[in-house]
Amino acid sequence: MLSRSLKRSLLPAIFLLLVVFLVLSTRPRLYSFQGQIMGTTYNVSYVANLFTHPVKEVSKAVYDALADVDQRMSTYKSDSELMQFNRSPVGEPFRVSQDIVQLVQEAQAISDMSDGAYDITVGPLVNLWGFGPTQWAAVKESPGDEDSHELANAPEFVKWIESQYPGHIPDEMAINEARTKVGYQSLKADIGDSTLTREKELFVDLSSIAKGYGVDQAAAAIRALGIEDFIVEVGGEVAVQGVKPNGKPWRLAVIGPEMGKNGISALVEPLDKALATSGDYLNFFEVDGQRYSHTINPVTGWPEAKRVAEVAVIADTSARADALATMFMVLGDEKGLELANRLGIAARFAYYTDEGFETVTSEAFKPYLVEQP
Numbered sequence: 143m144l145s146r147s148l149k150r151s152l153l154p155a156i157f158l159l160l161v162v163f164l165v166l167s168t169r170p171r172l173y174s175f176q177g178q179i180m181g182t183t184y185n186v187s188y189v190a191n192l193f194t195h196p197v198k199e200v201s202k203a204v205y206d207a208l209a210d211v212d213q214r215m216s217t218y219k220s221d222s223e224l225m226q227f228n229r230s231p232v233g234e235p236f237r238v239s240q241d242i243v244q245l246v247q248e249a250q251a252i253s254d255m256s257d258g259a260y261d262i263t264v265g266p267l268v269n270l271w272g273f274g275p276t277q278w279a280a281v282k283e284s285p286g287d288e289d290s291h292e293l294a295n296a297p298e299f300v301k302w303i304e305s306q307y308p309g310h311i312p313d314e315m316a317i318n319e320a321r322t323k324v325g326y327q328s329l330k331a332d333i334g335d336s337t338l339t340r341e342k343e344l345f346v347d348l349s350s351i352a353k354g355y356g357v358d359q360a361a362a363a364i365r366a367l368g369i370e371d372f373i374v375e376v377g378g379e380v381a382v383q384g385v386k387p388n389g390k391p392w393r394l395a396v397i398g399p400e401m402g403k404n405g406i407s408a409l410v411e412p413l414d415k416a417l418a419t420s421g422d423y424l425n426f427f428e429v430d431g432q433r434y435s436h437t438i439n440p441v442t443g444w445p446e447a448k449r450v451a452e453v454a455v456i457a458d459t460s461a462r463a464d465a466l467a468t469m470f471m472v473l474g475d476e477k478g479l480e481l482a483n484r485l486g487i488a489a490r491f492a493y494y495t496d497e498g499f500e501t502v503t504s505e506a507f508k509p510y511l512v513e514q515p
């Protein structure tokens with residue numbers, strides 16, 4: 143039993159410890175968490191203090207936001223809103239969530255800007271070349287065809303195995319047949335009725351924009367909790383806001399294939415904007431030394447094989463940056479840089495040369511670049 147005098151002498155020490163604990167736990171610090179979704183990973187870091195924003199609360203809000211986008215906009219879930227639309231009767235308006243209509247309208251505007259180089263109706267070609275949820279490549283057009291639904295519900299490991307198949311080059315006839323089902327002009331979006339209409343057989347694939355949209359939704363969920371300083375990354379698409387605990391801006395490394403020191407192509411500070419990258423070195427297969435990546439030219443029906451290895455785009459939203467990066471992968475560095483400079487888009491192109499890589503940067507991208515140490 144402690145004597146009264148001893149207790150009295152310990153009080154200041156206990157009080158001091160309490161003050162130190164309160165100061166430390168209320169002082170804003172960096173907290174982080176990770177997860178998996180949309181066939182990829184996500185990472186979040188945010189600046190808060192221990193009491194106001196525990197990791198459990200923030201990570202649940204982020205997961206719920208991402209899972210909502212995944213459930214509604216995935217082509218890998220046979221019951222997603224998007225896949226129900228992809229099986230809806232041709233010519234009949236199909237009601238979908240407002241944000242899907244808005245995302246389609248944003249995608250259509252980027253299709254117009256690129257004369258169709260970017261086109262979310264490219265799905266039949268993506269699936270044919272084996273870059274989509276391959277089991278859908280076999281999907282019959284008639285809705286309700288049971289065995290294709292069976293395939294679609296295959297366990298993740300089956301999809302993983304399928305996705306690991308060595309690539310194959312489809313025959314010309316299959317490519318031409320798939321091309322007849324591509325064309326964003328035949329996809330009608332009506333924001334008033336919140337409907338989409340397929341004016342011919344189409345398979346809409348939002349993989350090039352909805353991951354970025356998931357980042358935007360996760361950022362909105364963090365902001366709704368009252369957190370002002372954070373960074374959200376999903377499968378390489380990133381949104382940042384505010385500053386790090388030391389008051390400095392968030393700094394991102396654009397990582398390319400063997401580019402620059404330790405693969406870092408550039409260091410950027412996006413300052414409350416979003417950064418997206420697309421490349422031909424993450425999702426591809428090779429046949430006879432020729433690389434076929436998952437970026438498909440909707441006009442030719444073949445994977446784009448220009449010399450661009452990677453494009454990084456900074457834009458106000460992650461969805462827009464995501465779609466623009468895919469668009470530039472199809473346009474290539476020459477046409478792409480001309481368009482980026484004409485429209486004031488912040489884009490950085492890395493392309494293959496005989497000696498390795500070269501990079502070119504649009505005027506709008508330059509202010510975000512940070513000199514590499």
Ligand code: FAD
Pocket residue numbers: 179180181182211212213215216217218259260261262264268273274347348349350351352353377378419420421424425436437438439440464467468472
């Ligand atoms: P990006 O360049 O951002 O997008 C490339 C993708 O865009 C291609 O894969 C193709 O789908 C499409 N595309 C190709 N050419 C064009 C073009 N010319 N115009 C428009 N689009 C084009 N993957 C899994 O393995 N399992 C999953 O469960 C899974 N679920 C997903 C759920 C959602 C909601 C989303 C959006 C994607 C999901 N994915 C899944 C796909 C995976 O995340 C993709 O690899 C990723 O979305 C492609 O992004 P990227 O940054 O790799 O390439």
